[in-house]
Amino acid sequence: MTQDSRNVLIHRARFADFKGANITALAFSHASKSDKRTPSDLRLALGRSNGDIEIWNPRNGWCQELTIQGGKDRTVEGLVWSNLPGEPLRLFSIGASTVVTEWDLSSGLALKNYDCNAGVIWSLALNSAQTQLAVGCDNGCVVLINISGGPGVMEHEAVLQRQDSRVLSVTWKGSDYVIGGCADGRIRIWRASNSEEMRGRIVHTMKVDKSKKESTLVWSVLYLPNKNQIVSGDSTGSVKFWDLQYATLTQTFKSHEADVLCLSTDETNTKVFSAGVDRKIYQYNLSAVSAAKKTYKWIVASNRLLHSNDVRTMTSYQSRGADFLVSGGLEKNLIVSSISAFTDSTYTKIPYSAPFHKNALFNSQQRLCVVWQQSCIRIWAISADSSDEKGYKLLCKLSLKDEQNISTCAMSEDGQVLIVGRPSTTKLFHLRPSNGKLKVTKLDNDFLLKTGTKHVKFIDNSKIIMVSSKNEVFYLDLEDEDADEKASEIELPDQPEDISVSKIPHIASINHIECRGSLAVITRICGTMDLINLKNYTAVSVARVTNFITALHLSQRDTALVATADNKLLEFSLKETDESHIGTMSEWCKKNKDFLPKDFGSSKNKYVGIFSDGRSQDRVWLWGSNCLASFDMSQDLPISTRKRPKKHRIDGNTVTDRNSYIDGGEEEDEDDDELESTEPLLKERPTPEQVAKRVTKDSNSFFFTEKYKSMLLVDVLADHELVVIENPGTSRVTSTPAFDLPKLIV
Secondary structure: OOOHHHEEEEEEEOOOOOOOOOEEEEEEOOOOOOOOOOOOOOOEEEEEOOOOEEEEEOHHHOEEEEEEOOEOOOOOOEEEEEOOOOOOOEEEEEOOOOEEEEEEOOOOEEEEEEEOOOOOEEEEEEOOOOOEEEEEEOOOOEEEEEOOOOOOOOEEEEEEOOOOOOEEEEEEEOOOEEEEEEOOOEEEEEEOOOOOOOOOOEEEEEEOOOOOOOOOOEEEEEEEOOOOEEEEEEOOOOEEEEEOOOOEEEEEEOOOOOOEEEEEEOOOOOEEEEEEOOOOEEEEEEEEEEOOOOEEEEEEEEEEOOOOOOEEEEEEEEEOOEEEEEEEEOOOOEEEEOOOOOOOOOOEEEOOOOOOOOOEEEEOOOOEEEEEEOOEEEEEEEOOOOOOOOOEEEEEEEEOOOOEOOOEEEEOOOOOEEEEEOOOOEEEEEEEEEOOEEEEEEEOOHHHHOOOEEEEEEOOOOEEEEEEOOOOEEEEEOOOHHHHOOOEEEOOOOOOOOOOOOOOHHHHOEEEEEEEOOEEEEEEOOOEEEEEEOOOOEEEEEEEEOOOEEEEEEOOOOEEEEEEOOOOEEEEEOOOOOHHHOOOEOHHHHHHOOOOOHHHHOOOOOOOEEEEOOOOOOEEEEEOOOOEEEEEOOOOOOOOOOOOOOOOOOOOOOOOOOOOOOEOEOOOOOOOOOEEOOOOOOOOOOOHHHHHHHOOOOOOOEEEEOOOOOEEEEEEEEOOEEEEEEOOOOOOOOOOOOEEOOEEEO
């Protein structure tokens, strides 16, 4: 390959200003158990101000498994999980309304909406028995909701004694008392036990310091069961510790310069963390005053400035393999730090623009870029003239009036048809060039209008394959008038019995679908891959990868390439000539999967996209939020002859133990198998002759760069041309032009 043929034109587009939403709520699915290993079903729910709810898996450096789409005028102000043995994980949310919502994680749709009829809900908490929800309302009521009936069941239990101010925060003491922080500067305790004569009555009231300028708001309350204490954070910046038994104040800290919005603690209740508007996170430790008298007091141990804006929410989790203090707010990025070593440990910042679920697509034939966010779609044309200074043009802006946010889009190869999917409905549009713009016309299709869509791809200009919100796979011919009423459903192979769908409902959900020619491949969150023959619409299993699949691509070599959460690149055969070989690993993968370059495997980024080079079927590209890599799969990767250093972990901000046990059952032995397929995947040991050939590094076999920041999408436009969409809102690039065309040598 000559020097000139290795010139790749990189279109750097910064016109897609992706504005993420604030983080407003966080909740772990399990309570801390530091003496047990981390359960495999541990998840973090993250709520945003646009109504989106994200489900994150803390293993392998944190992966976003699922996004539940929000909608117009929606927000998420509180999240709680119910996790009982024998029942699936249940997720509840509130958001600036009178309704508590339970979510169906497998479909992303609301399973049940319960109206409390007591004003706008400000706060939400679950009792220790996980049978009742307490919601604090705008009219001063605390409403108890019984959820013991199982998924989808919420029943009215009681309305606790009303008072005159908003209940801004609630927490429980076991299942007997509800503790609420109110907008009049008071902390109230309600008796909630069924066996008590005074059930529902306020038994204690405690008052925080008054502000001279305005009324004091108790934004957060936290109960410490091991100390029988209450911690409060208020709008004066004070953190107060209260003795619950006597309802008296024990200590006050004026740590913060502004409102304290959230509190958290470790499992032993010897550490408390507070954060709020002043951006700092403070740590308080319980210190012994006199060991003989067994007297203790709280001290300010440290504080750190990890956020660049208000901290709205914070939660924690501890186990033998996890030690997380997770926080978020107006900065939009998720911050993961350590509880036990908060003062001096490293922390991880997960950017909101990490595109596990993409909001953009390219049409290389028409050189069009489609970007969507919430209910707005923009279509841009990318110039083929490298001398064009601007390099792009906005052809169309489409604002939809539907309530739900857009979940996915697809465009036909000829650029004439646009499909817009939502969780409950799908719309079809015809695009026609007119005076340098695109004229948009809505097309009618009864089946699509009543079917929600998670994923959709065009097979050709009229035929599509789509995944519904209920994970059904349909084939549809848009030009067939009979298909308006019903599409053809493709039956998929049954999932392996060890997939824990009963506990984690969304784990069998489809997270990728790709088409090439007469083949389509789908992957699920649990790591299974299925191959669909688009000639006869039959499906067979391909392989199962035990790590989360972050990217999928069907290559011109009749193979499926997948990237996994632990930054591995795997390739499986899809050749139909011999069905016994479908799902076997390619020769390149067998030889090279254990010798991937250090830069590639140790990157803190997840590779969320794969595509083939337009000029060669052997050149593949992988990209993540902050990195771009390329492999020439016609060559073997070099093997280092140096002795490998001992592995060491840079930080502890991910799960460090490996196991497959589900919380509530017996712990199983650790499973060290990386993946399962139709053949044993033993580590390929090269012969001495092969090592001798692969010791010298070939600069053409691998390329890696972290030059580009906050990438939303990367794809091939044509031979020698790639396009990179960078988010200007988070990019570290100091230059201001919205589009430029530097050349990159690979």
